[in-house]
Amino acid sequence: MILACHNLNKAFGEHTIVCDGSFHIEDREKAALVGINGAGKSTILKMIIGEEPLDGGDVILAKGKTLGYLAQRQDLTSGNTIYEEVKSAKADIFAMEAQLRSIEQELKSLTGEDLKNRLDTYNRLQSEYEAKNGYACESEITGVLKGLGFTEDDFSKQTDTLSGGQKTRVSLGKLLLTSPDILLLDEPTNHLDLSSIAWLETYLLNYSGAVLIVSHDRYFLNRVVTKVIEVDQAHIRMYMGNYKAYAAKKQQIRDARLKEYMNQQREIKHQQAVIEKLRSFNREKSIKRAESREKMLDRITPVEKPVESVREMHFSLEPSCISGSDVLTVEHLSKRFDSQQLFQDISFEIHRGEHVAIIGDNGTGKTTLLKIINQVVSADEGSFTLGSKVKIGYYDQEHHVLHDEKTIFDEISDDYPSLTHTQIRNTLAAFQFTGEEVFKQIRTLSGGEKGRVSLAKLMLSEANFLILDEPTNHLDITSKEILEEALNNYSGTVLYVSHDRYFINQTCSRILELVNQTFVNYIGNYDYYLEKKEELTRAYASAPAVSAGIAPSESSSDNQTESKLSWQEQKEQQAKERKRKNDLKKTEEEIAKLEERNTVIDEELTKEEIYSNSIECQKLSTERAENEEKLEALYERWEELAEDV
Structure with missing residues (x-):
């Protein structure tokens, strides 16, 4: 184990970020830290590196291990060129190379014991230089820079003239070349194009150390990680597998908990109905039996209803x-x-x-x-x-369609004057702007907040x-x-x-x-x-x-x-493909509906009031047989459609 976080606690005022959260990272493991915006993912990374103090708990890095961190925003003010900035990550190797060149010059004028001692030093340094892959160092720097989307013409650009995205790429390249034992990466694919993201995936998959990534790029997470650490409502849970496996497992767990909750609620209602009936008899024995059932109900540990997925x-x-x-x-x-x-x-x-x-x-x-x-x-x-x-409805990533001097409310009301105050409020609430937030000025918003305002305008267009x-x-x-x-x-x-x-x-x-x-x-x-x-x-x-x-x-x-193929033929092919997919989806829904109904019928047939009633029992049995016949035909239809799709 290279990193362990035990019982982490952190809050900002009344807002709890994490409560008694624990997780660990193994050597060479590639893990993702996921959660909705504002869940506290970046804060947890800062707690690990010591930039943000803990309210409680421990962060333990294995002895002798190094840690590297990439923040979402970088401020490079060294005055270096891109190449010089990234090259500084290998400063020890270049210093070693300079020392070797210096010793080579000295050797020309040395003899005897001095020559022998200096040669011993030279051989030791050369072995260390080779072990650190010094001869391939410059090729490695060039490869990383090109992999991250920089051309050789870019290498001489000054870092203080770069955009925020370019600075992040430079910092990422520098961090990768330092090769720490564990990498903490906060949204590393932001500002990368598709080729650079694919390159980074391969680099991280082959990386000899461990990696902990905060990212919303599901394709990237599916390719790179083998563990997902979820931050959800201040709780931390670990799931083995990539993002797809995590999403499936999470849904599976939620479905199981919901089923357990529903079963318990049915049992509670059933017992309450029996208790009420027993008490209505108003006899000593029936009242005692009712009290016995009440005590049993009191001993039941309530199952919490799973919280619905947060919809932003x-x-x-x-x-x-x-x-x-x-x-x-x-x-x-x-x-x-x-x-x-x-x-x-x-x-x-x-x-x-x-x-x-x-x-x-x-x-x-x-x-x-x-x-x-x-x-x-x-x-x-x-x-x-x-x-x-x-x-046309236009969504601009630079949000030029928004006006910095306006408030969020005015941005909507000025473009859509026919909307009432309530309609504007409701629209903004759908994009998570409530209360006094609607009167924030556009210039004060984060990139994500501006994106939500732009999407709100797009919806209304x-x-x-x-x-x-x-x-x-x-x-x-x-x-x-x-x-x-x-x-x-x-x-x-x-x-x-x-x-x-x-x-x-x-x-x-x-x-x-x-x-x-x-x-x-x-x-x-x-x-x-x-x-x-x-x-x-x-x-x-x-x-x-x-x-x-x-x-x-x-x-x-x-x-x-x-x-x-003519355009029309291509369109016809696409239309047929969409129809097949829609038919497949409808067939699956019909199958699920009939299977669910059969499950309900099976449960009903186990009840005494049903199986002792021959008419009701026959009715349900007939319905189930008909459902089975329909299902058989639907299964065949599904196989045909699935084969076509």
Whole structure:
């Protein structure tokens, strides 16, 4: 065991962060610390490193072990370049190298015993240098920087000129190169593009030390961690497995507790009814029997009803009108900034009902493209056309749609003057703004709070074409799931940029990857993209200069038929696939409903008042037999649909 936290206690005023919380991390273990926003995850990390005092409990780091910490925000003021800053993590190795070079110069002028002693020192230092992988040190630094999305042209940039996200990446690179025995990482995937996140996953999976990660990136957690530590309402619980296993186990435990609670409540009500009936007989024996049952009831330890999952937001998206079939047509669009060409001569179409995700490395022009469509910036060449009755709702990750000088309440009321005071209050309450909070100025809000205000405005817009730039940034996992549900139930069209692979997988039906200044088109979700990425990128976007427009969604000769499909045929295929999935879901729901009814019937048939009543018994038995017959047909139908899907 490398780290143990015993009976941690921490509160800020009346707000309890953790109460008697305990967990441990083993050597080389990769663990996640999860919970809703405000649960206290970052505070717990600060308690571990000693930055935040404990109200009670102990944090024990194994003797001789080192600890490294990455905070969400970094302030690099050293005046170093990016390369110099990250290189400082290996200062001991470079000092050793300088000492070796110095001794090499001395050896030229030494003889006899002095030469022998100096050679002994040189050989000892060289062995230590080799053991610390000194000869590969510079390659390791370059590899980490490139893995985190920096180009060699970036290496000479001054750290004090960098954005907050770039500073975090520099600090992460520096921390990884120090190789502590346990890494504490607070939202390490923020500000990383998809390629950098994939690189970090591989790096951490192969990391020789232990890792404790705070992250809302479910795809990342599924790939990296083998233990999940949950902070929920000031309590800490540990679950073995990745995030998916944790979510399933948590639901399983909650279902079991709810079943136990419901069974106990049924038993209590039953006993109370029997007691009441016995007392109504008003005879000595029946009253004694009633009292005996009352004593038995008093000895029952009540089972607490499981708390419902915390829902941070409550909203749905509904378009005010249906747009035409052609929602967006982009033709020969190009954009460059100074000497950097972002994209060139791209053309594509988006049709009603599509959910399209734009992905690509940082700096390729994804956000710029959304800004062009929203007329925030202009294109250098080309044009775009919106279809009939298209009404755009825009979510901007920089929140330029918000006004710093306004309050949250005014931000809504000024844009939607027809809403009453109560309607505005109710809308904001759905996004967790209550009481005096609604009068906070926009400029004082955190990134997550601004995101919630922007989502509230998006909900009220009743747009039929949503354009979203990194909509899951600053949202916790629960809020992401609510947004996913809202988008999946949305009947309009969606175009969004995101680095959240889990979110993309759950909500998109098509992916446009911006690579080498053009688009590669994938008709499918993120899993499909991973399957086809290498093949299609090699075929359509491998060269620096590529042909105009959007690359097809298949490449090899075996797939020529599919690549030549007309737009209508592709749409028909997608519609059939959605229908099969919907039919499968409905079939599963019908099966669950009938199985649940059969369980109820089985319970009823064990009751004396039922099995002693031949008419009622026959009625229930007939219903159960009919249900079994229906289930048999549904099982066959489910197998057919599952095979198709």
